[in-house]
Amino acid sequence: GAVVSQHPSRVICKSGTSVKIECRSLDFQATTMFWYRQFPKQSLMLMATSNEGSKATYEQGVEKDKFLINHASLTLSTLTVTSAHPEDSSFYICSARDLQGDTEAFFGQGTRLTVV
Amino acid sequence: GQNIDQPTEMTATEGAIVQINCTYQTSGFNGLFWYQQHAGEAPTFLSYNVLDGLEEKGRFSSFLSRSKGYSYLLLKELQMKDSASYLCAVLDSNYQLIWGAGTKLIIKP
Numbered sequence: 001g002a003v004v005s006q007h008p009s010r011v012i013c014k015s016g017t018s019v020k021i022e023c024r025s026l027d028f029q030a031t032t033m034f035w036y037r038q039f040p041k042q043s044l045m046l047m048a049t050s051n052e053g054s055k056a057t058y059e060q061g062v063e064k065d066k067f068l069i070n071h072a073s074l075t076l077s078t079l080t081v082t083s084a085h086p087e088d089s090s091f092y093i094c095s096a097r098d099l100q101g102d103t104e105a106f107f108g109q110g111t112r113l114t115v116v
Numbered sequence: 117g118q119n120i121d122q123p124t125e126m127t128a129t130e131g132a133i134v135q136i137n138c139t140y141q142t143s144g145f146n147g148l149f150w151y152q153q154h155a156g157e158a159p160t161f162l163s164y165n166v167l168d169g170l171e172e173k174g175r176f177s178s179f180l181s182r183s184k185g186y187s188y189l190l191l192k193e194l195q196m197k198d199s200a201s202y203l204c205a206v207l208d209s210n211y212q213l214i215w216g217a218g219t220k221l222i223i224k225p
Contacts, residue, residue: 006158034213043203043217044159093158105149105213110158 002028004096006108013084013115021079021111023094029074030096034105035067038091050077084115118142120216122204127222128194136189136202136219144209150178150189151203153218159203162189191221199223 151159
């Protein structure tokens with residue numbers, strides 16, 4: 001299957017700072033990338049959908065000024081958690097679909113964010 | 117509203133067979149996925165069904181009945197490494213993935 005690389009896999013940051021998470025599709029072009037958050041023992045929760053070259057669509061309850069998403073190219077999307085707080089500590093996962101309309105979603109490895 | 121139901125937790129014995137059910141009510145249907153997720157890791161793709169029937173892939177099989185809004189994932193010859201959460205997800209009419217809460221499968225020796 002196609003490869004989606006997510007970086008970093010783990011990050012610890014101080015409260016009030018910002019953290020950037022990168023999601024790259026390595027061997028295909030992704031028109032659409034999805035950002036999910038997963039709290040322990042819970043299902044994936046979609047935060048936002050980003051399309052290359054346009055603004056991301058955020059799910060209800062997700063603060064777009066806090067979770068900045070940029071999908072500048074067909075192979076890279078970034079999620080920046082601004083002014084992080086301990087309650088933002090979670091597992092963040094990106095997924096991508098390719099241009100060919102393949103309906104399978106390929107996932108990045110996930111990023112474990114801990115805000116102290 | 118859109119809804120996907122699957123059992124919260126199941127327990128099975130090593131070497132046995134287990135069936136994890138998933139029922140869904142969604143706005144449109146463009147396929148159903150099963151993913152496996154080990155604790156602390158991202159989900160990995162197991163199967164995709166868009167037509168009725170059974171798809172077999174090694175020890176894992178997935179079944180779909182669109183008229184009943186029902187799918188199951190069948191795992192045979194269970195191994196300890198199969199202990200994980202199994203997520204059912206449906207692609208709706210807008211090609212958005214709607215996720216179930218996942219079924220935690222515990223394998224006992």
